[in-house]
Amino acid sequence: MSAFVAVFADSWGWHHGDVGIGWWIVMMLAMVVFWGAVIAFVVWLLRGGLGARGDAAAQKEEPLELLRRRLADGSISVEEFEQRRALLEDADRPAGAAGGVGR
Numbered sequence: 158m159s160a161f162v163a164v165f166a167d168s169w170g171w172h173h174g175d176v177g178i179g180w181w182i183v184m185m186l187a188m189v190v191f192w193g194a195v196i197a198f199v200v201w202l203l204r205g206g207l208g209a210r211g212d213a214a215a216q217k218e219e220p221l222e223l224l225r226r227r228l229a230d231g232s233i234s235v236e237e238f239e240q241r242r243a244l245l246e247d248a249d250r251p252a253g254a255a256g257g258v259g260r
Contacts, residue, residue, distance in 0.1 A: 220245055 218226075221242065228238040 224238060224241055227233045
């Protein structure tokens with residue numbers, strides 16, 4: 158125990174009021190941890206911060222909206238849009254309502 162106290166002694170009359178080497182090492186490690194946390198926080202903010210952690214379902218674009226956006230920017234033709242929209246609308250219908258008599 159006295160070896161521990163001797164290493165971490167600061168103002169108990171030892172080392173002529175100077176900080177012992179043990180506290181110097183502790184403060185150096187604390188500074189590395191502090192700056193590491195600051196750098197990690199800045200990187201986290203730059204990569205999206207809280208915005209990237211939101212609900213994934215809320216951020217997901219609806220299929221029909223995506224299809225409309227792709228038509229608007231010219232990625233797909235009008236015919237392809239109509240085909241895919243019909244497929245999406247058929248997929249949204251209940252199994253018994255697709256196809257037949259009431260159409």
